[in-house]
Amino acid sequence: MKKSLSILVVGILLFSGAWLRAAEEEKAVEEYDEDTYGPLAPIIWEKPVRSVVFEHKNHTQGAGLECDSCHDELFPMEAGASAENEDFTMETLYNGGYCGACHDGETAFASNKRCTACHIGVRGQARLSGSADAVEGHGTK
Numbered sequence: 001m002k003k004s005l006s007i008l009v010v011g012i013l014l015f016s017g018a019w020l021r022a023a024e025e026e027k028a029v030e031e032y033d034e035d036t037y038g039p040l041a042p043i044i045w046e047k048p049v050r051s052v053v054f055e056h057k058n059h060t061q062g063a064g065l066e067c068d069s070c071h072d073e074l075f076p077m078e079a080g081a082s083a084e085n086e087d088f089t090m091e092t093l094y095n096g097g098y099c100g101a102c103h104d105g106e107t108a109f110a111s112n113k114r115c116t117a118c119h120i121g122v123r124g125q126a127r128l129s130g131s132a133d134a135v136e137g138h139g140t141k
Contacts, residue, residue, distance in 0.1 A: 030061065037061045039079075044125055047083040048090050051125040052118050054099075063108075074101050 032040055038056030045052040059065050071077050075098065082088050082098060093100035093111040099118075103111040120128065 032057060032061060038067060042128065043079050044128070045080070045083060048088055048093075049119065051120050051122050053120050053124070053128065054118070069102075074098055 034040055037060040040057060043054040043056075045054065059070070060067070075082050088098065090111070092098060093103070096104060100111045102108045105113070109117065
């Protein structure tokens with residue numbers, strides 16, 4: 001009887017510990033609040049090149065930046081407005097403008113490195129948007 005009771009107590013303690021740990025991990029995952037962190041939906045740039053993705057979540061919730069780290073000095077609040085500027089080019093980024101203000105190789109990875117972190121390509125854009133183009137022709141020559 002003592003052995004059964006001991007096994008039951010150990011089982012309850014193990015279950016309780018696992019349950020508490022799961023509850024703590026769930027608390028650690030902060031809910032995404034668009035008012036605090038910006039839009040959850042990614043912004044897909046078409047300029048300076050097509051299919052460049054920007055996600056507020058990576059920069060605000062992930063990297064701990066505030067909205068005013070980029071807005072309004074580097075980027076206006078209106079999504080895509082910077083693309084209308086003549087100087088919205090990769091060269092400007094390489095020289096410290098727009099994304100390049102932080103993506104300088106010291107603050108964050110350089111804008112001329114890790115290209116696929118932002119440049120998702122046409123197929124990546126199609127997958128992200130749920131377009132049928134992402135599936136059509138997949139696996140065919």
